[in-house]
Amino acid sequence: MKIHYRTPFALDKNLGKAFNEEFESEQIKEEDYICFTDGDTMWLTSDYGKQIHEIVEANQDVGLFTCYCSRTGTPLQRPPKYNPEERSLGWHAMYAKELQQTKRLSLIELNKPVAGFMFIVQKKIWKHIKFPETGKILSVDKIFMQGIIDAGLKIMLMEGVYVLHYYRLLEGGVRYKEHLL
Secondary structure (H helix, E strand, O other): OEEEEEEEOOOOOOOOHHHHHHHHHHHHHHHHEEEEEOOEEOOOOOOOOHHHHHHHHHHHOOOOEEEOOOOOOOOHHHOOOOOOOOOOOOHHHHHHHHHHHHHHHOOOOOOOOOOOOEEEEEEEHOOOOOOOOOOOOHHHHHHHHHHHOOOOOEEEEEEEEEEEEOOOOOOOHHHHOOHHH
16 A cells, blocks of 8 residues: 555646546556645645554545645634634644644544545545546535545544645635636
8 A cells, every 4th residue: 555645736627637637547556545635735744644654554444534724614624723824834833743743643534525635545446436527626526525425435534634724825715716717
């Protein structure tokens, strides 16, 4: 089992197709996973890859993994000390380390689709549940996650993993969508 890290981008805005193309690569074996991240996310701990590998390896019955982040419109992915207006990288790095130390392997089961700023899925699952190729950016992640749930698989949040998610901090957050049009 290997976890591949990818940040797809689609000039034609067909993000679902870009996700599917990542899985179609011969580099990705059926037992492998892909960790997808948005381009505006940042890992804040030096051994995040080792931690994620430990979690995934111990929980291979999970359909999709996600984590906490600094800014999200999805309450289920907000950590206990959610502080979306904090601009100090140092604060976020210290908080990521705190969560990693106190919740390293802890998981919470989620029962609905969430934001796709970071998620991990296995190729053998993707072979049965593809990303919708709608030609759009928004909702591709949530439609895919609903397919995970409909297949009876779990979506789990890794409580000890926290990423910085810029999420339009200076542009006004959820309301700003010019870049998506």
